[in-house]
Amino acid sequence: MIKLFDGGAWLIHGTEVVPEQEEKRAETLAGHALSKKEGKKGTIAYSILKQHNTAPDMDHLKIKFDAMASHDITFVGIIQTAKASGMTKFPLPYVMTNCHNSLCAVGGTINEDDHLFGLSAAKKYGGIYVPPHIAVIHQYMREKMAGCGRMILGSDSHTRYGALGTMAMGEGGGELVKQLLCDTYDIAYPGVVGVYLTGRPRPGVGPHDIAIAIVGAVFKNGYVKNKVMEFVGPGVASMTTDYRNSVDVMTTETTCLSSVWRTDDDTKAYLTQHGRPDAYKELNPSDVAYYDGFVEVDLSTIKPMIALPFHPSNAYEIDEFNQNAGDILREAEKRAQELIGDRDIPFSLTDKLVDGRLHVQQGVIAGCAGGNYVNVMAAAHILKNASCGNGVFSLDVYPSSQPVYMDLVKKGAVSELLAAGAVFKTAFCGPCFGAGDTPANNTLSIRHTTRNFPNREGSKPGQGQFSAVALMDARSIAATAANGGVLTSAEVYADDYEVPPYDYDDSAYAARVYHGFGKAETSADLIYGPNIKDWPAMEPLADDILLRVCSKITDAVTTTDELIPSGETSSYRSNPLGLAEFTLSRRDPAYVGRAKEVRKLELARLSGQCPAGVDPDIKAVYEKISQHFPKTSMKTTEIGSMIYCTRPGDGSAREQAASCQRVLGGLANICQEYATKRYRSNVMNWGMLPFQMRGEPNFEVGDYIFIPNVRQALSGDLQHIRAYVVGSWKEMDLYIAPMTDTEKEIVKAGCLINFNRNR
Incomplete structure (x- = not known):
């Protein structure tokens, strides 16, 4: 209840x-x-x-944290931003783990180049460096950094150590940069x-x-x-x-x-x-x-549960599901079809029902949620003397850290799982975001990981691939494995088993983790790989702006995984323009091309050329604007791309969901509501206007929206900002939720880097 x-x-x-x-x-x-x-x-x-x-x-509140944490998808960009802003050393303990881009074969050398950059940064600035396969970010922080009454900030959305009395928050990299520059995390109580x-x-x-x-x-x-x-x-x-x-x-x-x-x-x-x-x-x-x-x-x-595709809140008791599997799966299929759209991709969940029982094709127990000692031990107990079978079903298990791995070996759990046919691997977050164990096309994976968002398991609908994930506890995954892949509640195997006490041994950390906090070697060099690039220049906000609608998504929620896909794209996280090529690629593949065309117009304006020389159609747009606003000039009106989503930003804290839009020339988001504070913060830290609107959008992809006196509007109450659809001259009543004075200045400066340089 x-x-x-x-x-x-x-x-x-x-x-x-x-x-x-x-x-x-x-x-x-x-x-x-x-x-x-x-x-x-x-x-x-x-x-x-x-x-x-x-x-x-x-x-x-103006919060200063006790420690911070990042992984190898985010720390390069954070350090590059802080370095460009004048940072000379880390002023608080900053842990850099390498648990996301651990598979160095993906993208050639570039993942390992990021790791080497991280180690060199830990030495130069005084950080803590955890090499690949040693620990997932959140398990390391639980074991070594969290404590009662502390606060920790991480550039991963699952930064949560509340069970240890620590208030932890996951935010985009910009908020970590502020801490590295001895600024504060500013929020209303x-x-x-x-x-x-x-x-x-x-x-x-x-x-x-x-x-x-x-x-x-x-x-x-x-x-x-x-x-x-x-x-x-x-x-x-x-x-x-x-x-x-x-x-x-x-x-x-x-x-x-x-x-x-x-x-x-x-x-x-x-x-x-x-x-x-x-x-x-x-x-x-x-x-x-x-x-x-x-x-x-x-x-x-509480009974054993299953969260069906495509969100952890799509929750059912397994017993309830088994009684109504057909009806429930048909509802999930409707959502899948919405995601597939008009692509010719056959996908079914009901075809996995055999004699009324759901047959799944893969199981995964991994990461900061599933790979804990207590979960793996419980799964091993259920699978002792059992078999996963030699059919399509497979089971992969990832411990959350080397100390956990070591004790699972000593307790015999690893050998029990291997004997049952499971594959035991190292500490790695990949299955949680599509960089490891991607299931086959038209299959269903059950996972004790954190998310089951669309395509987060690694499928690529743009290339005709589509699979799905349901979330379950390690115990019921093990029960399903013992039953040959037929969905089974762990209550079927429940007995009086109690997980034996854990014996912690941190010798793996002592051997491999670099502890440099307070010992910055400021003369040391950062080691760059060929894929590690600086942030491109971004211009300050003009008085008047012209937005071109480059994507319009009316789904109830747009996740950060849809804004910038996870998985193998994470190899390019240290290359802002390279990564930007993947923006919205699994939701609106034409977006990048549209945004680039708009960016050409703005670059022409910045160089003193007439944007009409790049796109003759823009001249007619400006002529229409000047009829209503005679003082408007092409030379002084900033041109940028814009996306509309009903409710963007559910999910990951990755700042790249916003920065990729910005480096392509993004100037604003318009939405009904931001799904999370952290995504809205990312939008502002990257110099984009976080507009919201009352009512339904009255514009389409390709339309231009003119907003006069926008800098002046930022100095007002933000509640009624006039915007006009060029041509029809439909007026929109935009607004912006409260911003701090610093956030307003960051947006006016064009991004956090510019703001800090100006200081």
Whole structure:
């Protein structure tokens, strides 16, 4: 049972939950009059945010983090940006892991070139470098960096260490650059939603089951969007910290801002075992705490779950699914057909039903969600003396770190999995974003990973390839494997098994990890590979702008994976223009060509040429504009491309979803709503205007939109910005959600790099 409160709630003495409508009862339990303003100060989140806030008040926070983390898809661009902005050394511990572009055969030498660049940067600027296959980013941070009351910023959306009492946030690279330049992370004080856990997980139920059930309950209604999820209640103690970590990392899929859990003796034991007893302190809400929203979860009612394509919130109990498989799969097929569009790609899910049972073709247990010790041990127990069979079904298992791998070997779990026919690999995030174990065309993969977005598993619909992923817990994946690929709930195999205690050994870290924080060798050289390129120049915002609509996507949500595909394209993350060639390639393949044509016009303008010399049609556009705005000139009106999406930015924190648009000449996004704060931040940090609109779009691809006096509009209240569709002269009432003064100046400067250079 998962219950969402209609409004806020009081938590009294950590045990009594009282809806805000029953304030008198809450006052009776507390023994005094209550104030919501004071009650909000009783949350764990408030105490951590207050400790890290450098602003004079708590309404508008200016946060400085304790540490940061990036992986090899993002750290090159971040360091290049910070270097161009004047950084000389890392002012806080900055961990660079190599867990995404680990497969160095993809793209020739360029992935390994990025790794070598990372090591040279760690030496030059004083960073911490974790080589490929040693640990996935979030497991390393759990083991070595997270601690109670701390805050960590990462350039990966699944930066979540709340189960260790750490408020962690995943953001685009621009926000990490600000920390490297000793600036702050500026946000309005967020809402805090209490998640009150009771009961204990039943046998066969794993952390992914709990996470999928919660995501299914809160995602679609936006209940926790851009808020902090605070896990409290007696049910927390029913799970080990390793188990909690696997629940916590999935809070990203709710679109919350961050998460934090109450801590206890098991948290202390985990940190002590990892050699950091000083990182523990007890965290609990005060005797009186007020939450802006409240979710009650009875863990004993959660059953094994499956999240069907194409989102973690598409959640069903496996038993429920098996009873209604045909109807449920037909609904998923409709969504698949929307994604395929008019391409001639045969794809079916119902063809995988045999005698009413779903047959899947692949299983994967991996990464920061699935590769934890407790999950792999549970899967090995179910598969002991079983067989995956020699048919099409395959099972791949990736531990989350070398220390976890070492103990799984010692405990015999690796040999048990291998004997069952599973393939055991190294710490790698690839299966989570399409850079490893891409399933065959027209197949279904079940995975204990974080996401099952469209094409994130690596298929390429533009080349006639399409497959899909459903999310499940490692336990039910193992049960399915033991049943030859027939979808099976882990409850079928549930017994009284308890995962034996974990024995942590960090000798692999001691042997391979480079620790350079506080030891910057500023005279050392950065080592560049031929694919590592500097950011191209970007011009400041003009007073008047002319936008050409280069893509219009009316899907309910547009993910960052659709804006810039994951998978093998990540080999080009260190080459801004090279990567930009893939922008929207799996959703609107003609976008790049359209954007380049617009960019030619702007480059001509910047060089003093007449844009009409590049495209004669632009002369007629300007003549129409000058009839309504006589003072407008081609020479002073900036020309840029624009994309419209209904709700862009769900998913990854990768800044490239925005920077690729910008280097192609992108000047704005227009949408109904931004799916996540982090994508909107990326848009602004790359100098694009984050417009929103009331009503449906009254323009099409190819139309021009003229916005006069836009710099002046940025200095106003942002609520009514006049824009006109050239030709029809339909007026649009655009607006921009509140921006900080710094964000406004970044957009005016043209991007964060320009802003910092100007300073």
